Amino acid sequence: xxxxxxxxxxxxxxxxxxxxxxxxxxxxxxxVLQGLNLDVDKGDFVAFxxxxxxxxxxxxxxxxxxxxxxxxxxxxxxxxxxxxxAHKLTRWRARHVGFVFQMYNLIPVLTAxxxxxxxxxxxxxxRAERRKHVETVLAVVGxxxxxxxxxxxxxxxxxxxxxxARAIVxxxxxxxCDEPTGDLDRKSAGEIMELLGRLVHEHGKTMxxxxxxxxxxxxxxxxxxxxxxxxxxxxxxxxxxx
Numbered sequence: 001x002x003x004x005x006x007x008x009x010x011x012x013x014x015x016x017x018x019x020x021x022x023x024x025x026x027x028x029x030x031x032v033l034q035g036l037n038l039d040v041d042k043g044d045f046v047a048f049x050x051x052x053x054x055x056x057x058x059x060x061x062x063x064x065x066x067x068x069x070x071x072x073x074x075x076x077x078x079x080x081x082x083x084x085x086a087h088k089l090t091r092w093r094a095r096h097v098g099f100v101f102q103m104y105n106l107i108p109v110l111t112a113x114x115x116x117x118x119x120x121x122x123x124x125x126x127r128a129e130r131r132k133h134v135e136t137v138l139a140v141v142g143x144x145x146x147x148x149x150x151x152x153x154x155x156x157x158x159x160x161x162x163x164x165a166r167a168i169v170x171x172x173x174x175x176x177c178d179e180p181t182g183d184l185d186r187k188s189a190g191e192i193m194e195l196l197g198r199l200v201h202e203h204g205k206t207m208x209x210x211x212x213x214x215x216x217x218x219x220x221x222x223x224x225x226x227x228x229x230x231x232x233x234x235x236x237x238x239x240x241x242x
Contacts, residue, residue: 001041002038002041002044002046002222003037003038003233004036004037004038004232004233005037006018006037006039012039012040012041012042013040013041013042013076013077013173013174014039014040014063014074014075014076014174014206015039015073016036016038016072016073016074017037017072017073017075018035018037018071018073019033019035019036019037019038019059019062019069019071019072019074020033020034020036020069020070020071021033021055021058021070021229022070031229032055032058032229033055033058033059033062033069034228034229035229035230036072036229036230036231037231038224040174040206041206042204043200043204043205044206045196045197045200045206045209045222046207046208046209046220046221046223046224047211047216047217047219047220048060048208048209048211048224048225049210049211049214049217049224049225049226050225050226051227054226054227054229055226056178056210057178059210060176060208062074063076064093064097064099065081065084065092065093065097066093069082076096076174077096079092079096094119094122095170095173096173096174097172098166098168098170098174098175098176099167099175099176099177099178100160100163100167100176100177100180101163101177101178101179101180102178102179102183103183104159104160104183106151106159108150108151108152109150111147111149111150112138112146112147112148112149112150112151112154112165113134113147115151115162115163115166116134116137116162116165116169117130117134117169119166119169119170120133120134120169120170133169133170134147134165134169135147138165140165140168141161141162141164141165141195142161142195143158143162143165146162156183157187157191157192160183160184160188160192161195164180164192164195164196164199168199168203174205174206174207174208175196175205175207175208176208176209177196177208177209177210177211178209178210179210179211179212180209180211181193181211181216182212189213190215193215196209196219197219207220
């Protein structure tokens with residue numbers, strides 16, 4: 001269950017309390033997030049919407065340990081990431097967070113297989129174990145027949161599928177998706193959202209997604225609107241029901 005009132009029982013996967021983020025631009029202090037609370041359970045699919053500059057990407061960066069808040073706490077599965085050292089946070093992020101961005105961020109000189117394998121090179125898995133993991137997730141995203149192709153040989157939708165496979169190959173605790181369909185045509189965007197929905201409903205993934213596209217957001221269980229640094233809970237979408 002997703003809550004934004006700060007009254008969750010503390011047993012959820014992600015617990016955010018009184019989160020503030022401020023930036024200084026010259027003499028001006030900009031409040032991006034103000035006293036934000038959020039509770040997300042394992043297996044939830046949450047979409048964040050709001051106007052440009054409303055703090056959606058900033059929130060994802062804070063949840064993923066890419067940035068630190070001005071005040072408040074982020075707790076994931078019992079780990080208070082806002083209290084971690086930079087070194088510990090890097091290790092935590094590699095183990096627990098899968099990132100999917102609007103731009104696929106694939107390495108052009110590596111094949112699809114090699115791009116997906118990258119996160120596993122930091123683990124103690126053997127070469128054979130890494131291959132098994134990579135082949136499994138490429139099958140999940142429907143690209144078993146493209147594993148030896150380079151990014152330039154793939155369509156935009158296929159590149160994003162490779163990026164999603166890379167995000168899930170180490171079985172992260174949760175996925176953060178920042179405009180995952182923003183660079184795709186409508187058909188490809190629909191296919192990517194179908195895939196993300198299956199990852200939640202069939203594979204039990206927890207997903208938090210920023211999107212400007214109502215068609216993409218309707219796949220989520222809950223749509224949260226962010227404006228002027230405050231989260232407002234919308235309604236559960238019919239398309240996001242399990």
